[in-house]
Amino acid sequence: MARFRRKTCITLLLFVLFVFGVMMGLKTLKPPGAEFRSPFGLGLLPQVQQEVAAVRKAQNNPVISNGSPANLPPHHSKMDLDTGMNNAANSEASPDMLVTPNYDIHLFYYSWYGNPQVDGKYIHWNHPLLPHWDPQIVNNYPKGKHVPPEDIGANFYPELGAYSSRDIGVIDAHMKQIRTASAGYLSH
Numbered sequence: 001m002a003r004f005r006r007k008t009c010i011t012l013l014l015f016v017l018f019v020f021g022v023m024m025g026l027k028t029l030k031p032p033g034a035e036f037r038s039p040f041g042l043g044l045l046p047q048v049q050q051e052v053a054a055v056r057k058a059q060n061n062p063v064i065s066n067g068s069p070a071n072l073p074p075h076h077s078k079m080d081l082d083t084g085m086n087n088a089a090n091s092e093a094s095p096d097m098l099v100t101p102n103y104d105i106h107l108f109y110y111s112w113y114g115n116p117q118v119d120g121k122y123i124h125w126n127h128p129l130l131p132h133w134d135p136q137i138v139n140n141y142p143k144g145k146h147v148p149p150e151d152i153g154a155n156f157y158p159e160l161g162a163y164s165s166r167d168i169g170v171i172d173a174h175m176k177q178i179r180t181a182s183a184g185y186l187s188h
Helices: 002-028 040-044 046-060 168-180
Strands: 102-108 183-187
Touching (some): 168 183
16 A cells, blocks of 8 residues: 555656646747747737837837937826726727737627616616525525616626616727727627
8 A cells, every 4th residue: 555655646746747847848938039028918918019019110210309209109097987998099099009909809798788867777787686506595595686776786897887788878988998908809
């Protein structure tokens, strides 16, 4: 029995060392031209894409009198309180400011929500509470419906509130958010 344990421990240790060696070997591989600051995944973020594009554009443009590169897009940090979008997404962006869509990012757009301001009542925000799967403890959990606008039955509260999917302003804000996120595919 002791011999079996020793063999198992040695095999497990060798396997862990092998996995560690493979991980360290893969960590040292990087594509040509990759800098330490920009690993693979950061290219998916729209703000990083804009900064890289601005730096590349600045390298090709002359320097203006104050010492900063010409034609760099400004950094937008002030949030618009109405839609929660930054100023670049709310204004008419020039083609240089738009992020190239990433066709590896897929979104599904749900269009079945409603609120009293547009639809006369809450739609889908007030769905019934789901019962617990275990019949022995189902009575320990609340029953009924969610009560919007505070309780919408979701883990995350929407930035635009309990909105209506038929509201043109909401649809416009959502499409700007999707464009800013550089999503390549949108399913309805």
